[in-house]
Amino acid sequence: MKCADEFRSRAITAPLxxxxxxxxxxxxxxxxxCGTHTMSIFxxxxxxxxxxxxxxxxxxxxxxxxxxxRHIDAFLSAADRPQVTIATFGDLIxxxxxxxxxxxxxxxxARVEIVYSPxxxxxxxxxxxxxxxLFPAIGFETTAPTIAATILAAERLGLTNFLIIAAGxxxxxxxxxxxxxxxxxxxxxxxxxxxxxxxGSETYRPLADRYHLACAVAGFxxxxxxxxxxxxxxxxxxxxxxxxxxxxRAVTREGNVRAQQLINEVFEPADSDWRGLGTIPGSGLxxxxxxxxxxxxxxxxxxxQASREPKGCRCGEILKGKLLPPDCPLYGTACTPLQPVGPxxxxxxGTCAAYFRYSGRKTSTAxxxxxxxxxxxxxxx
Ligand code: SF4
Numbered sequence: 465m466k467c468a469d470e471f472r473s474r475a476i477t478a479p480l481x482x483x484x485x486x487x488x489x490x491x492x493x494x495x496x497x498c499g500t501h502t503m504s505i506f507x508x509x510x511x512x513x514x515x516x517x518x519x520x521x522x523x524x525x526x527x528x529x530x531x532x533x534r535h536i537d538a539f540l541s542a543a544d545r546p547q548v549t550i551a552t553f554g555d556l557i558x559x560x561x562x563x564x565x566x567x568x569x570x571x572x573x574a575r576v577e578i579v580y581s582p583x584x585x586x587x588x589x590x591x592x593x594x595x596x597x598l599f600p601a602i603g604f605e606t607t608a609p610t611i612a613a614t615i616l617a618a619e620r621l622g623l624t625n626f627l628i629i630a631a632g633x634x635x636x637x638x639x640x641x642x643x644x645x646x647x648x649x650x651x652x653x654x655x656x657x658x659x660x661x662x663x664g665s666e667t668y669r670p671l672a673d674r675y676h677l678a679c680a681v682a683g684f685x686x687x688x689x690x691x692x693x694x695x696x697x698x699x700x701x702x703x704x705x706x707x708x709x710x711x712x713r714a715v716t717r718e719g720n721v722r723a724q725q726l727i728n729e730v731f732e733p734a735d736s737d738w739r740g741l742g743t744i745p746g747s748g749l750x751x752x753x754x755x756x757x758x759x760x761x762x763x764x765x766x767x768x769q770a771s772r773e774p775k776g777c778r779c780g781e782i783l784k785g786k787l788l789p790p791d792c793p794l795y796g797t798a799c800t801p802l803q804p805v806g807p808x809x810x811x812x813x814g815t816c817a818a819y820f821r822y823s824g825r826k827t828s829t830a831x832x833x834x835x836x837x838x839x840x841x842x843x844x845x
Pocket of ligand 1: 793
């Protein structure tokens with residue numbers, strides 16, 4: 465495996481950029497599905513290196529961003545119980561629910577701890593048997609295997625004070641729902657490297673066939689992303705869209721079978737609410753009956769509430785690639801990384817946060833003048 469520096473070197477990236485410019489024969493609209501891709505594209509200034517005519521859209525691949533407010537409210541309801549400790553990934557803590565965030569709950573006296581893995585939450589449960597430790601289980605196929613392994617470990621240890629709220633999601637169903645939206649008009653998908661390492665590159669084949677859609681699995685270094693974009697442009701040019709795996713050092717056709725088995729052992733598919741995308745059939749991961757004793761919703765009798773999204777927040781349209789962050793009236797004024805209104809401004813992988821970090825408080829018009837390659841909802845396709 466080459467070190468990261470090599471995948472950033474000009475010797476590799478410059479020829480790819482030249483080849484992309486040579487190959488582009490018509491305007492194309494490409495969605496990068498993964499929030500890590502979005503951040504990497506901004507961080508390395510890739511937009512400014514691409515020829516005019518390539519429109520990059522950000523998709524629904526930030527796990528914190530697509531978690532609806534009602535799930536955040538469920539985590540908050542658990543945090544309000546005096547015997548409960550919430551052990552959560554750090555980027556979830558500032559995501560607003562209908563009225564407050566876990567950070568706000570902590571400021572009000574709730575016990576909220578940041579952990580780096582679900583196994584850390586399990587260790588906390590072992591160390592504090594007098595408390596109930598609840599892990600908010602958000603994320604995609606990338607985090608689901610470690611959460612499943614943690615449930616199996618809790619089962620083996622006979623722990624009775626470890627719970628999760630199962631809010632995990634699966635990507636293929638969300639992509640299917642997005643591509644079925646005729647307004648989106650996407651020519652190609654830059655498929656997520658991390659998720660693909662688990663589910664395998666062939667998972668995208670039905671999507672490519674059904675929607676005549678070019679798909680390229682890509683890693684996260686500049687050379688990976690550029691190679692993925694070049695693959696997509698060539699597929700589109702040849703009129704033969706399919707699936708190309710440009711991240712073979714991490715992704716195989718069939719994916720990580722052991723990880724898939726772990727997920728299937730502990731979870732079963734369920735309908736799931738996605739912020740901005742609504743309810744997508746079969747796109748969620750709920751605990752199987754056998755492991756239902758770890759279900760925090762059931763064990764703590766947490767009521768299921770309707771989602772109330774933050775007033776004025778346009779995250780839903782941004783997650784569908786239909787709006788740019790600067791088009792949101794709250795962007796850079798009422799909503800900043802220090803005072804986020806919606807989840808897309810909280811997470812490192814959030815599109816609004818990426819825009820703000822690398823473009824600042826520019827208005828929509830100013831932004832488009834300086835970044836002509838990024839689509840807006842009003843841009844002709
Ligand atoms: Fe939501 Fe803030 Fe993004 Fe607007 S700028 S869509 S309020 S996160």
